Each structure stands twice: as structure tokens, then as C-alpha cells.
Amino acid sequence: MGLLGSGCRLLFLLTAVFNKGLLSPVTGKEAWNYVEVRDGAHMFWWLYYADSPSAGFMDLPLVMWLQGGPGGSGSGFGNFEEIGPLNRDLEPRKTSWVQAASVLFVDNPVGTGFSYTDTPDGYATNVAMVSSDMLVLLRNFFLEKPEFQSIPFYIFSESYGGKMAAAISQELTKAIAEGTVKCNFAGVALGDSWISPLDSVMTWGPYLYTTSLLDDNGLADVSSAAEDVKRAVEQQQFEKATELWSVAETVVEQNTNGVNFYNILTQDPDEKSSSSAGEDFIALQTRRHIRPLHSQSLSELMNGPVRKKLAIIPRNVTWGGQAEEVFSNMAGDFMRPVVDIVDQLLTAGVNVTVYNGQLDLIVDTMGQELWVKRLKWEGLPGFNKLKWTALDDPASPGVTGAFCKTYKNFSFFWILRAGHMIPSDQGPMALEMLKMVTRQA
Numbered sequence: 001m002g003l004l005g006s007g008c009r010l011l012f013l014l015t016a017v018f019n020k021g022l023l024s025p026v027t028g029k030e031a032w033n034y035v036e037v038r039d040g041a042h043m044f045w046w047l048y049y050a051d052s053p054s055a056g057f058m059d060l061p062l063v064m065w066l067q068g069g070p071g072g073s074g075s076g077f078g079n080f081e082e083i084g085p086l087n088r089d090l091e092p093r094k095t096s097w098v099q100a101a102s103v104l105f106v107d108n109p110v111g112t113g114f115s116y117t118d119t120p121d122g123y124a125t126n127v128a129m130v131s132s133d134m135l136v137l138l139r140n141f142f143l144e145k146p147e148f149q150s151i152p153f154y155i156f157s158e159s160y161g162g163k164m165a166a167a168i169s170q171e172l173t174k175a176i177a178e179g180t181v182k183c184n185f186a187g188v189a190l191g192d193s194w195i196s197p198l199d200s201v202m203t204w205g206p207y208l209y210t211t212s213l214l215d216d217n218g219l220a221d222v223s224s225a226a227e228d229v230k231r232a233v234e235q236q237q238f239e240k241a242t243e244l245w246s247v248a249e250t251v252v253e254q255n256t257n258g259v260n261f262y263n264i265l266t267q268d269p270d271e272k273s274s275s276s277a278g279e280d281f282i283a284l285q286t287r288r289h290i291r292p293l294h295s296q297s298l299s300e301l302m303n304g305p306v307r308k309k310l311a312i313i314p315r316n317v318t319w320g321g322q323a324e325e326v327f328s329n330m331a332g333d334f335m336r337p338v339v340d341i342v343d344q345l346l347t348a349g350v351n352v353t354v355y356n357g358q359l360d361l362i363v364d365t366m367g368q369e370l371w372v373k374r375l376k377w378e379g380l381p382g383f384n385k386l387k388w389t390a391l392d393d394p395a396s397p398g399v400t401g402a403f404c405k406t407y408k409n410f411s412f413f414w415i416l417r418a419g420h421m422i423p424s425d426q427g428p429m430a431l432e433m434l435k436m437v438t439r440q441a
Contacts, residue, residue, distance in 0.1 A: 052100065069161075071326035072161075185350075241335040389403065
């Protein structure tokens with residue numbers, strides 16, 4: 001499968017015009033392109049070369065960012081809402097990861113963001129297919145950009161992106177050993193990641209109860225709904241489990257008066273009610289978990305100035321236009337755990353980092369700790385014996401911003417005062433974590 005389009009270009013200066021008429025320069029080189037990963041299945045990537053006053057890009061790592069959903073766009077949300085050089089208003093971001101690494105955003109799986117499929121059967125249906133597609137993209141990327149083949153390459157992820165990142169890392173490790181992909185893979189970081197869905201769902205009730213967001217009756221309701229999900233998973237009825245997961249979320253909303261799944265200290269009044277009449281669970285989950293990543297203002301930016309700047313997006317492709325189909329096609333795989341893959345990565349010597357936000361509900365830290373404690377990795381007893389280390393918040397010296405623990409090739413970061421989107425909630429701490437993971441601090 002070859003590269004498509006002649007729109008890949010490097011820019012030393014981008015002047016972006018937003019609807020307010022403001023001019024916002026982005027210094028540093030960029031590149032973007034499409035890769036046809038399967039017949040009729042096209043994936044979009046966007047690279048920002050590291051732009052640091054103290055080091056050239058060859059002296060800094062390459063980080064690939066994978067968004068969640070599945071169906072959330074890294075080129076959109078991850079870029080303009082979390083870690084890219086500009087925010088959604090096209091103003092420079094002080095905590096952009098581009099100052100510490102070259103950053104590669106990939107709209108993954110096929111159909112996400114600017115990625116698209118020509119046919120209804122072109123969507124990925126499980127993480128194995130997602131991994132296969134990504135390996136084609138990475139093979140092409142490192143061939144097109146040979147200057148990055150020797151640079152330490154890390155995969156950072158968020159939410160469902162973490163589940164995909166684990167599977168991709170496993171296949172990438174094999175491909176490097178076989179010589180089919182040439183790169184210097186240095187590790188994977190799993191942020192608020194959907195590694196063990198059931199552990200997340202089963203801890204929603206206890207977490208909300210201990211934070212005074214459920215009373216005894218509410219705890220009973222949420223726990224009962226979670227048990228329904230558990231039975232379906234244990235019976236290997238994963239599509240049913242996904243539907244029951246959606247029901248459990250509705251029970252949480254009803255009993256908490258609409259708590260925000262991405263940050264328990266916030267509430268969206270528009271999301272207090274349960275699903276509307278006739279709304280199926282796919283539409284409901286799109287509304288709950290994809291739409292927040294595709295706000296109207298972000299969609300206008302991506303389908304307006306950004307689309308015009310990129311100049312390679314086909315006329316029939318709308319940013320985010322196939323997101324619901326992406327989620328729908330992955331529904332049968334959604335509740336499957338990938339803890340065994342993380343175990344295999346650790347055993348193979350791959351550097352694995354888990355990081356989680358204190359205020360996240362959808363992937364709460366309690367659930368993350370549960371699956372970590374069940375790892376079969378031989379280093380786990382040593383990891384468990386360690387006491388965590390307090391890290392100062394770079395934005396508030398003397399104030400704890402996180403705790404961390406590292407043993408051999410495994411690290412865990414507990415990020416304080418952050419929800420599901422850690423770089424958005426605690427940008428300075430997220431940037432500091434990036435530097436630590438990539439051995440720059």
C-alpha cells in the first residue's frame with residue numbers, strides 16, 4: 001500500500017487565520033499525508049517537528065499520540081485541545097509537547113478525524129485490525145521520514161487509545177524484530193486507558209460513593225448495573241456487555257444528577273438526562289464520548305481553516321464525519337480486556353508507563369490499580385514494595401502535582417487534580433511527565 005496525495009509538505013512558518021481574524025504563527029517544520037492502509041482505507045497523519053530553543057529535533061524523541069473513543073481525532077482534539085503547538089483559538093500553547101518532542105498525530109482507527117474509508121466494510125472491528133493498519137502506516141512513515149528511524153520513538157495515548165496503543169506496541173515490537181519496520185521503539189505510555197474495561201465499571205460505584213457523589217441507594221443501583229456488565233463479560237458476550245455498559249452509565253447519570261465522566265468535579269447540565277426515546281446505545285455513546293471530542297467550535301476549525309491549510313483532504317471527506325461508524329464497528333471488541341498484552345510487553349522488556357487522572361471517572365484510578373495488581377510480570381512484587389515519590393507541580397513549586405513509582409521497565413503516575421484529559425487539566429504536570437518518561441528529566 002503506497003502513500004497517497006502530493007500534499008505532504010514542510011513549513012517553516014504557518015500563519016493560520018481563525019474566524020476572529022487573528023494571526024497566529026507556528027514556528028517549526030511540519031508534515032502531513034495520507035497512507036492507504038488497506039484497499040479503500042485511508043489514514044491521515046500530521047507531524048510537528050520538535051521546536052525547542054535548546055535542542056534540535058534529532059536530539060529529542062518522537063512521540064505518536066493516539067486519541068480515544070474509538071473515533072476521537074488526535075489531529076483535532078489531541079492537537080488543538082491538549083498537546084499541540086496551538087490551542088483551539090489558534091493561540092500558542094505554553095505546555096505544548098512540541099517543545100520537548102516531535103509529535104505525530106494519527107487519526108486512528110480508519111474513519112476517525114480526517115481518516116476515511118471508501119466502503120462500509122473498510123472500518124476496523126477489533127484491536128488486531130487496528131494494529132495491522134497502524135503497522136502499515138508506521139512502515140510508510142519511517143520510510144518517508146528516514147531521519148526519524150534512529151530517534152527514540154514513544155507511543156502516548158489516552159482512553160481507548162491506550163487499549164489500541166498496547167496492541168500496536170506488541171505488533172510493532174514483532175515487526176522491528178522481523179525487520180519489516182525500521183524505528184527505535186522506546187516505550188508506550190497508557191493514559192487513563194481502557195485496558196481492563198470491567199475493572200473500570202466495577203469501581204465506578206465505590207469511587208463515586210467515597211467522593212460523596214452517591215448515597216447508599218445510588219451505590220446499590222450502580223453496583224447492580226455493573227454486575228450485569230460483569231456477567232456479560234464473563235459469558236464472553238462482549239457486544240451485549242457494551243450495551244450494558246451504556247446502561248450502567250445511564251444509571252450513574254441518574255443517581256449523580258449528571259456527573260461528568262471525564263472529571264467528577266464538573267457537570268454538564270445538557271447531559272443530566274438519560275437517553276432520549278428511540279436513541280440506541282451507539283448513538284448515545286457517540287453523544288457521550290465522541291461529541292465532547294468534536295465540539296462545534298473544534299469542528300468548525302478543522303473543517304474550515306485547518307482543512308484549507310492541509311489542502312489534501314478529499315472533497316467528500318468531513319472531519320469527524322465517520323466517527324459514529326468507527327465506534328459502531330468496534331462495539332463487539334469494546335469491552336474486551338488487553339491486560340495480557342501489557343503483561344507480554346513488560347515481559348518482553350518494553351518500557352510501559354501507566355498514568356491516570358485523580359478526578360477521572362470513566363477510567364478511574366481504582367480500576368487501573370486493580371488490573372495492575374493482577375499482572376503476571378515477574379517484576380510486580382518489586383514494584384509493589386516501592387513507596388511512591390511525590391512530584392512537585394511545575395506550575396506551583398512546593399505543591400504536589402503527582403506521585404510516581406518506577407521499577408525496572410514499568411512506571412505508574414498518579415496525576416492529581418486532573419480528570420480524563422490530563423494534558424488539558426494539568427498541562428505543566430503532563431509536560432513534566434513526558435520529559436520523565438522520555439528520559440529528559
